Amino acid sequence: MIRRLAIIGVGLIGGSLARALRNAGAVGEIVGCGRGKENLDKAVELGVVDRYSHDVGEAIRGADMIFLAVPLGAMRETFAAMKGHLSADAVITDGGSAKFSVIDDCREVFGEVLSNLVAGHPIAGTENSGVEASFAELYQNRRIILTPTAETADDALARVQAMWQACGGEITLMSVEHHDEVLAATSHLPHMLAFGLVDTLAQMKENDEIFRYAAGGFRDFTRIASSNPVMWRDVCVANRRALGKMMSHYLNEMQELAQTIERGDGEALLEIFTRAKQARDRYIDGVLDSTE
Amino acid sequence: MIRRLAIIGVGLIGGSLARALRNAGAVGEIVGCGRGKENLDKAVELGVVDRYSHDVGEAIRGADMIFLAVPLGAMRETFAAMKGHLSADAVITDGGSAKFSVIDDCREVFGEVLSNLVAGHPIAGTENSGVEASFAELYQNRRIILTPTAETADDALARVQAMWQACGGEITLMSVEHHDEVLAATSHLPHMLAFGLVDTLAQMKENDEIFRYAAGGFRDFTRIASSNPVMWRDVCVANRRALGKMMSHYLNEMQELAQTIERGDGEALLEIFTRAKQARDRYIDGVLDSTE
Numbered sequence: 071m072i073r074r075l076a077i078i079g080v081g082l083i084g085g086s087l088a089r090a091l092r093n094a095g096a097v098g099e100i101v102g103c104g105r106g107k108e109n110l111d112k113a114v115e116l117g118v119v120d121r122y123s124h125d126v127g128e129a130i131r132g133a134d135m136i137f138l139a140v141p142l143g144a145m146r147e148t149f150a151a152m153k154g155h156l157s158a159d160a161v162i163t164d165g166g167s168a169k170f171s172v173i174d175d176c177r178e179v180f181g182e183v184l185s186n187l188v189a190g191h192p193i194a195g196t197e198n199s200g201v202e203a204s205f206a207e208l209y210q211n212r213r214i215i216l217t218p219t220a221e222t223a224d225d226a227l228a229r230v231q232a233m234w235q236a237c238g239g240e241i242t243l244m245s246v247e248h249h250d251e252v253l254a255a256t257s258h259l260p261h262m263l264a265f266g267l268v269d270t271l272a273q274m275k276e277n278d279e280i281f282r283y284a285a286g287g288f289r290d291f292t293r294i295a296s297s298n299p300v301m302w303r304d305v306c307v308a309n310r311r312a313l314g315k316m317m318s319h320y321l322n323e324m325q326e327l328a329q330t331i332e333r334g335d336g337e338a339l340l341e342i343f344t345r346a347k348q349a350r351d352r353y354i355d356g357v358l359d360s361t362e
Numbered sequence: 363m364i365r366r367l368a369i370i371g372v373g374l375i376g377g378s379l380a381r382a383l384r385n386a387g388a389v390g391e392i393v394g395c396g397r398g399k400e401n402l403d404k405a406v407e408l409g410v411v412d413r414y415s416h417d418v419g420e421a422i423r424g425a426d427m428i429f430l431a432v433p434l435g436a437m438r439e440t441f442a443a444m445k446g447h448l449s450a451d452a453v454i455t456d457g458g459s460a461k462f463s464v465i466d467d468c469r470e471v472f473g474e475v476l477s478n479l480v481a482g483h484p485i486a487g488t489e490n491s492g493v494e495a496s497f498a499e500l501y502q503n504r505r506i507i508l509t510p511t512a513e514t515a516d517d518a519l520a521r522v523q524a525m526w527q528a529c530g531g532e533i534t535l536m537s538v539e540h541h542d543e544v545l546a547a548t549s550h551l552p553h554m555l556a557f558g559l560v561d562t563l564a565q566m567k568e569n570d571e572i573f574r575y576a577a578g579g580f581r582d583f584t585r586i587a588s589s590n591p592v593m594w595r596d597v598c599v600a601n602r603r604a605l606g607k608m609m610s611h612y613l614n615e616m617q618e619l620a621q622t623i624e625r626g627d628g629e630a631l632l633e634i635f636t637r638a639k640q641a642r643d644r645y646i647d648g649v650l651d652s653t654e
Contacts, residue, residue: 143628193577213575255563256576260583262619263555265638270615271547272641281645283505284548285485290582291552295642299635307626317620321613323562327554328609334599336435343591346557349564350587353573 072097072233076133078126078148080104080113082196083165084139085204088118090237093206103129113201126151133157135233138164138172143304145172149179156186161226163188163233167253169217169246171308185223188230190216191249192239199298210238217246247312254312258305259320262313264295265302364389364525368425370418370440372396372405374488375457376431377496380410382529385498395421405493418443425449427525430456430464435596438467445471448478453518455480455525459545461509461538463600477515480522482508483541484531491590502530509538539604546604550597551612554605556587557594 075091077084080102091097102110102119103126110122123129130136130152140148145166152162162184166172169189177183194212196203214234218227231241244252271280306313330338367383369376372394383389394402394411395418402414415421422428422444432440437458444454454476458464461481469475486504488495506526510519523533536544563572598605622630 193575195577215575252572252575255566255572256580260559260580262616262623263559264583265635266616266619267552267555267612268642269634269638270612272637272645273615274547274611277641278645280544280547281641283485283507283544284645285487287487287586288548288552290585291556292642293582294579295638297635297639299632299639302635303628303632306623306631307628310623310626314620314624317616317623319566320559320562321616321620323565324554324558324609324613324616327558328606328613331554331598331602331609332606334602336595336599339598340591340595342561343557343589343594345564346561346587347589347591349569349573350560350584353564353570353576 072135074099074133076101076130076136078103079139080201082199082203085118085201086208089206094236096236101129127155134159136162141304142166142308146175161186161229163190163230168309169249183221186226214239214241217249250312254316258313259316261294264292268295364427366391366425368393368422368428370395371431372493374491374495377410377493378500381498386528388528393421419447426451428454433596434458434600441471453478453521455482455522460601461541475513478518506531506533509541542604546608550605551608553586556584560587
């Protein structure tokens with residue numbers, strides 16, 4: 071049971087955590103924190119938070135659980151604002167989609183990786199944002215990755231695990247490096263491909279006409295290019311090492327594919343496409359059908 | 363009014379054309395042609411075709427309209443099988459997603475680009491295939507591109523236009539070269555990116571685990587990697603010139619993006635992502651919402 075939960079950044083991710091814990095009876099008071107007054111007033115009105123402050127230090131006062139749902143680019147300043155205001159029994163966790171940078175930001179601000187920091191990443195979300203888009207079931211049966219370090223206290227880890235279990239999440243522990251590689255592969259790289267594709271086409275001479283002939287598959291394929299550019303700038307900068315490595319793997323494969331196409335080597339193309347289709351059908355449909 | 367329509371390849375595309383024309387009362391008899399007896403028996407049972415033959419020459423006998431819905435890689439042999447069996451008033455059209463290769467195949471077989479050939483491409487489809495997946499409304503309000511050449515007879519073009527209008531399609535005339543470039547950009551290239559991404563991940567050491575953490579966005583993004591590998595081999599070989607050019611544009615942009623990420627240049631990243639998001643929101647949603 072969490073006595074007082076502070077949520078820094080009350081949007082889809084933070085708001086849904088609040089709602090889920092509330093529904094589960096797993097939390098006492100919930101204090102919100104953010105910049106936008108309108109969004110926070112809405113959060114109170116919807117019963118997502120009990121009260122709020124625009125000041126991080128004020129918001130986390132007396133909190134035994136702190137959830138950081140700010141963009142990766144705002145993590146460092148958030149840690150800085152927390153310094154000197156943490157309760158003795160406070161545990162800190164977050165929802166950022168890169169983990170090395172969060173831990174690094176903590177080390178920069180506090181001079182060490184705090185033992186009560188349990189960096190984490192719920193693999194969940196929708197296309198919508200803001201507290202009004204939040205809902206209690208967002209984390210139900212979704213994978214929650216936690217990346218404890220050598221410094222992480224067992225008790226802190228146990229409390230964050232209990233929190234996500236109360237939300238219905240399926241918890242996996244993973245090293246920081248491995249998390250960042252896996253996410254670079256399955257999320258960050260695909261976003262780069264979609265942004266890059268749309269941008270390439272947008273820069274072509276007759277781009278108005280080109281987009282006019284795009285069919286439904288193109289729409290699905292490029293949906294993620296409509297994602298928040300600021301968030302993705304932050305992700306790229308935060309996870310640039312793992313993402314850079316993945317980009318380079320991928321570009322090597324694509325260079326080879328381009329050469330295979332130019333040679334008109336049907337046999338090699340069939341082999342590549344068959345292997346990809348099998349992998350996609352086997353892993354993706356198999357895995358996602360069982361959890362979605 | 364079409365007196366006798368021959369459909370070579372009775373699947374989603376050919377079957378839907380048959381159904382649409384039947385519903386519109388725009389066709390007399392429909393003769394199917396293909397290799398699979400089971401599929402063709404089903405087509406008769408469903409009333410999609412009136413009868414069928416496994417022999418192309420036999421199937422097109424007396425037909426005043428011939429629709430080729432075979433894979434691009436089978437076009438040349440289909441033209442060869444038609445030689446000597448065409449009625450004097452026959453018009454030939456097709457549904458292939460590359461057009462230069464179809465016209466080239468015709469030239470190779472007949473020694474000239476036939477004046478009664480009107481190469482075409484309905485921008486429509488679903489994830490399903492086979493005659494059982496066909497439905498009369500597939501072409502309703504969908505774009506149908508026709509690519510007449512200097513050799514094409516006006517009357518032949520008019521008859522193919524009338525056929526697609528009866529199906530509810532919106533017809534656009536385009537040069538062969540332009541069609542192949544536009545489709546390389548909006549369809550063939552995205553398929554390459556998806557096949558390449560899934561194949562890159564499938565070849566990584568811990569690929570089982572990596573796919574397990576893929577979220578919903580990844581599923582959408584890679585859906586087209588589950589497409590038919592044989593069809594896509596044929597498309598790549600048939601459209602290798604235009605596709606090769608697009609791949610090279612794209613890979614140049616991605617190389618730059620990779621360098622921008624490695625530099626951690628947030629400002630440049632934000633610019634790229636914002637430009638892509640704007641293009642995607644403006645063109646794709648604007649265009650597709652009005653027609654889908």
